[in-house]
Amino acid sequence: MSEELKVPTMAQYMAEGKQPEVLFWVGCAGSFDDRAKKITKAFVKILNKIGVDFAVLGTEESCTGDPAKRAGNEFLFQMQAMTNIEVLNSYEVKKIVTACPHCFNTIKNEYPSLGGEYKIVHHTQFLKGLMDEGRLKIEGGKFKGKRITYHDPCYLGRGNGEYEAPRELLKKLDVELVEMKSCKQKGLCCGAGGAQMFKDAEKGDKEVNVHRTEEAIETKPDAIAAGCPFCNTMMTDGVKTKEKENDIEVLDVVEMIANAEDL
Amino acid sequence: MQFIPQILFLLALGFGLVFFARNVQRMRRNIKLGRDLDRSDQKDKRLSKMLRVAMGQSKMVTKPIAGTLHVIVYVGFVIINIEVLEIIIDGLFGTHRVFSFIGPAYGFLIGSFEILALLVAVSVILFWIRRNIIKIKRFILTEMKGWPKNDANYILYIELVLMILFLTMNGADLHLQQVGAAGYAHEAGVVGAFPISQYIAPFFEGMAEASVIVIERAAWWMHILGILFFLNYLYYSKHLHILLAFPNVYFSNLKPQGEFRNLEAVTDEVKMMMDPDADPFAEPEAGDEEEMPEKFGASDVQDLSWFQLLSSYTCTECGRCTAECPANQTGKLLSPRKIMMSTRDRLEEVGEGLNKDKNFKPEDDGKQLLDDYITREELWACTTCNACVEACPVGIDPLSIIMDMRQYLVMEESAAPSELNGAMTNIENNGAPWPYNQQDRLGWAEEA
Numbered sequence A: 001m002s003e004e005l006k007v008p009t010m011a012q013y014m015a016e017g018k019q020p021e022v023l024f025w026v027g028c029a030g031s032f033d034d035r036a037k038k039i040t041k042a043f044v045k046i047l048n049k050i051g052v053d054f055a056v057l058g059t060e061e062s063c064t065g066d067p068a069k070r071a072g073n074e075f076l077f078q079m080q081a082m083t084n085i086e087v088l089n090s091y092e093v094k095k096i097v098t099a100c101p102h103c104f105n106t107i108k109n110e111y112p113s114l115g116g117e118y119k120i121v122h123h124t125q126f127l128k129g130l131m132d133e134g135r136l137k138i139e140g141g142k143f144k145g146k147r148i149t150y151h152d153p154c155y156l157g158r159g160n161g162e163y164e165a166p167r168e169l170l171k172k173l174d175v176e177l178v179e180m181k182s183c184k185q186k187g188l189c190c191g192a193g194g195a196q197m198f199k200d201a202e203k204g205d206k207e208v209n210v211h212r213t214e215e216a217i218e219t220k221p222d223a224i225a226a227g228c229p230f231c232n233t234m235m236t237d238g239v240k241t242k243e244k245e246n247d248i249e250v251l252d253v254v255e256m257i258a259n260a261e262d263l
Numbered sequence B: 001m002q003f004i005p006q007i008l009f010l011l012a013l014g015f016g017l018v019f020f021a022r023n024v025q026r027m028r029r030n031i032k033l034g035r036d037l038d039r040s041d042q043k044d045k046r047l048s049k050m051l052r053v054a055m056g057q058s059k060m061v062t063k064p065i066a067g068t069l070h071v072i073v074y075v076g077f078v079i080i081n082i083e084v085l086e087i088i089i090d091g092l093f094g095t096h097r098v099f100s101f102i103g104p105a106y107g108f109l110i111g112s113f114e115i116l117a118l119l120v121a122v123s124v125i126l127f128w129i130r131r132n133i134i135k136i137k138r139f140i141l142t143e144m145k146g147w148p149k150n151d152a153n154y155i156l157y158i159e160l161v162l163m164i165l166f167l168t169m170n171g172a173d174l175h176l177q178q179v180g181a182a183g184y185a186h187e188a189g190v191v192g193a194f195p196i197s198q199y200i201a202p203f204f205e206g207m208a209e210a211s212v213i214v215i216e217r218a219a220w221w222m223h224i225l226g227i228l229f230f231l232n233y234l235y236y237s238k239h240l241h242i243l244l245a246f247p248n249v250y251f252s253n254l255k256p257q258g259e260f261r262n263l264e265a266v267t268d269e270v271k272m273m274m275d276p277d278a279d280p281f282a283e284p285e286a287g288d289e290e291e292m293p294e295k296f297g298a299s300d301v302q303d304l305s306w307f308q309l310l311s312s313y314t315c316t317e318c319g320r321c322t323a324e325c326p327a328n329q330t331g332k333l334l335s336p337r338k339i340m341m342s343t344r345d346r347l348e349e350v351g352e353g354l355n356k357d358k359n360f361k362p363e364d365d366g367k368q369l370l371d372d373y374i375t376r377e378e379l380w381a382c383t384t385c386n387a388c389v390e391a392c393p394v395g396i397d398p399l400s401i402i403m404d405m406r407q408y409l410v411m412e413e414s415a416a417p418s419e420l421n422g423a424m425t426n427i428e429n430n431g432a433p434w435p436y437n438q439q440d441r442l443g444w445a446e447e448a
């Protein structure tokens, strides 16, 4: 359980003259936010366990610029993007995986026209790929038969049309997947996107995350599954506001897989 | 004497079409105030999206009740218009049911029109009930007070009246054909089939032939004048979508919804800043000046693209976007539908200025889209979740307008909310929106 994580950096690989199979883009939340760091670690545990040859940029990674762009600061966004692209291109990176849908969307869609063309996948897509190849075996474990509802991150679902990979992973865990009133194309936002995470909400009669959490609670779940560190924070806060933190866990899909594997 | 009705008809038709052409012209002029945007690519994909979404109404039916009723009214509208062609020819040449020469198929056509007309009338009544009695929430939100509410109802009234006139006209016509009235009787007997109006025809029995002719003529005239009125009402109404839904879907965004456009002018500048060899004092290359926009983002309608302006005219004010909007659902001021309505209102105001003086500039009246029509509070409430874009049945992207206006606020006015300024400073200095040191980015790996 407490064995050390093996997290090689691109710089180390470069020094050895090697290229990893894939670059793991950790993202700001995954690097610094206490809750999101657990997701990062769960993902790395799985990668380590099945021997995926990956590396991170470590201290050479920087914000993709998503919040700046969505706040309207195109200058700052493009500065960030071009700095990152320079680093990625200097390592000749071809394939990237990330556990953050915002990083995923930005690198996938907004980097190419600035000179950064990579094949990037969301971690749920990556894990599903490993599962299809037979490298990752997922079995029920702790969540078998539990009622789980999955919250679609806007930038993975509507933004890029990926609704199935995370659901297929959950089904493999033998959970009872229950859908919220608004899901998939109609999925309701957690309230964090568009740089809202970094500011107070405008005047209204409710917080968006509480509204979404109420929809989740209506499905009477044992846990809420998410695929985004920001959604995770929002839903966790929502569950606390509703004083349900003892009944309902909020977990990333990859944490559920790691839990099932007892990692 | 006998040509007078034909001449009057020609005048009415000519007047109706000229007025309509003038409105289309004004609309084109207003839309062209917008910035360039290249949507001339991928013609096949655009065409098939148009067939699917606009013609096939694929997004309408995601709400089954409204969707089905809408498909009925839409199909009815399109098909019954074939009959309008006959009405125009009859009107111009003084003929009676000129298409009847095609034989039994004519009966089938008229019969289908009648059945559709009844279905349209029923649907329109149900639509009215949804708006005015059940008061479905998206129809009664704040931006739907006053004109937008009345507009929606007027259209329903016009459509209902048109259908009633059409059926009355047919009923009277059938009666006149049956009694062999001059100008109505055909050698072949009764032409056309009248599955619905056959129940109206008996009301005319016992009436003087001349009176029935008056009723038939009155219904005929009011029906066609009503259609000409409707055609010209469109420009002032959310009902423009019956024409503009097609080009709007055709020119809509084909890229993933998550992708926001990168501003090329910014790219050039950032490249300059990052290039150690660049000479900051170098003369700009010839032609470069044109590419540099006068301002970043949008504070008024002419800063938006022509497509966004086209969309403002296309918006049906259905509120499907607003009903899905997380900000609106939680009581924030933001409503993506209102973003589109405000854009159109401001564009019309600028258009009015241009009608009076063709050298009018949007700056001249001291008003603009930002603040006078769309407040900052609305703009900052958006989570960029794309729910509105996904929901829109006619390919409108209200989010793109919100983003363009945010860009103006941040890049031209440095007017972001202060917490956001903090986050942006952090990104600039530490490479993360929080005040952590970039050197600690791998800290998690040691924590195990």
Ligand code: SF4
Pocket: B321, B324, B325, B326, B327, B328, B334, B335, B336, B381, B382, B383, B384, B385, B386, B387, B388, B389, B398, B399
């Ligand atoms: S993108 Fe903005 S305006 Fe559109 S639904 Fe989401 S929060 Fe509302």
Ligand code: SF4
Pocket: B314, B315, B316, B317, B318, B319, B320, B321, B322, B336, B337, B340, B391, B392, B393, B394, B396, B398
């Ligand atoms: S933008 Fe689209 S969804 Fe919103 S009101 Fe207009 S037509 Fe309806």
